[in-house]
Amino acid sequence: MSRNSRPPRTSRCTSGNPARARIQAQARRREEQAFITGILTSRADFEAARPWQLTDAADFDSYLLDTAVLLSEAQRAFGTVQARMFHPADFADFCLLHRLDPTEQSARDRYLVNPALQTQLLPYQGEELSGDFIPRLVRARESGLTLRHIDLLLDGGLFGPDEELDPAVRQAHQQGAELFRRMLVGAGCGAYHFRCAVDAPGGRLEADARILHWEDGVVRINDEDLDLVCAVFCAGLVRELPGAALLYGSQGSAGACGEYRQVAWAWQSTGYGYTPATMSLGDVEAEPGFSLGTVC
Incomplete structure (x- = not known):
């Protein structure tokens, strides 16, 4: 049962519906990279993110349908598909800290592959978004914050290969x-x-x-x-x-x-x-x- 979390391989990543064009570009390197995306997990978060134009969906239900299609396409193009909760407050703080424009795709890419947040990533294996997967994304964010706290208590000694611990x-x-x-x-x-x-x-x-x-x-x-x-x-x-x-x-x-x-x-x-x-x-x-x- 003993396991240590490992940082996943990362690629350029996305949040929301405008990512389909990016799937084909990333697929050329799918053997070396994982496809990573962020998912808005509630209606309130969807509304909070509207000013950043993450998606062209009219409402949260449409957004979930579009995201499910996106993930299905990514599964066909990549061996590994990962997702994490796209938390609007976290994203806004990240952009403020790094002086990024939140409307730019590059800002979302940097936010999603931020090494300090990779403990929040979950593998996507075809689950229904509105079933257990979205609650797991929410818990993964909370768990990820706890894991970072633990890593600090252990002087950065929680993560990495067993032989280096x-x-x-x-x-x-x-x-x-x-x-x-x-x-x-x-x-x-x-x-x-x-x-x-x-x-x-x-x-x-x-x-x-x-x-x-x-x-x-x-x-x-x-x-x-x-x-x-x-x-x-x-x-x-x-x-x-x-x-x-x-x-x-x-x-x-x-x-x-x-x-x-x-x-x-x-x-x-x-x-x-x-x-x-x-x-x-x-x-x-x-x-x-x-x-x-x-x-x-």
Whole structure:
């Protein structure tokens, strides 16, 4: 389960409908580059971006249809298609900081391939935009900000090839991944919600994930959620920060004669490891979790 985020290959990128002409130009180099685009994720953001003429769509619904066609065309032309949330406030700040004209395509290109924001990129694999993909883009922006915070806490040691990581960071990342694995293995099959938090300088670090754990041991979790969980655990262990973890949901499966039970387990850390604890989070009351040392 241990994985480190890697910076993706980048190409010239785009936001919105006027990008189709750019697809053919980029396709000549598709073997070396990824196609990257930004997507407005709400009606409010669509209206806020109107002055920059990112798209000629009349309304947000038309914009989503045009963007879906754009992504489909990009998939046919490129081996890799990536997207991130086009956040109007972030873009405006970026243009102000770098003295760019927000109506220029070059400003959007620089914004979308900004290395500090590449943790917000998600691979696009044909998902329905109005389904789970747009909410994932929104969460990826929030998660990306958290990952940058963690990287600063670790003195720039979070990203990069494993062999180039600080040994202490690499070990803590592996330890965090193993903690998470033991929580899931101990819980058994079911549909769960996982939350963890670490009290860090500059603000609390939080990760949130939905998990399906099948009877055969296969675990389904979005890659970006797994990356964030392991990174939050890693930061807490490296910096010896207090933290907490909560796993709750429906334990069981249809294969077990449809027997399900609602569970909620919690663990806390003083910075060195996680032990069972009683905890309340919102409307969830959690009992002490099982001992992670007893899980293989």
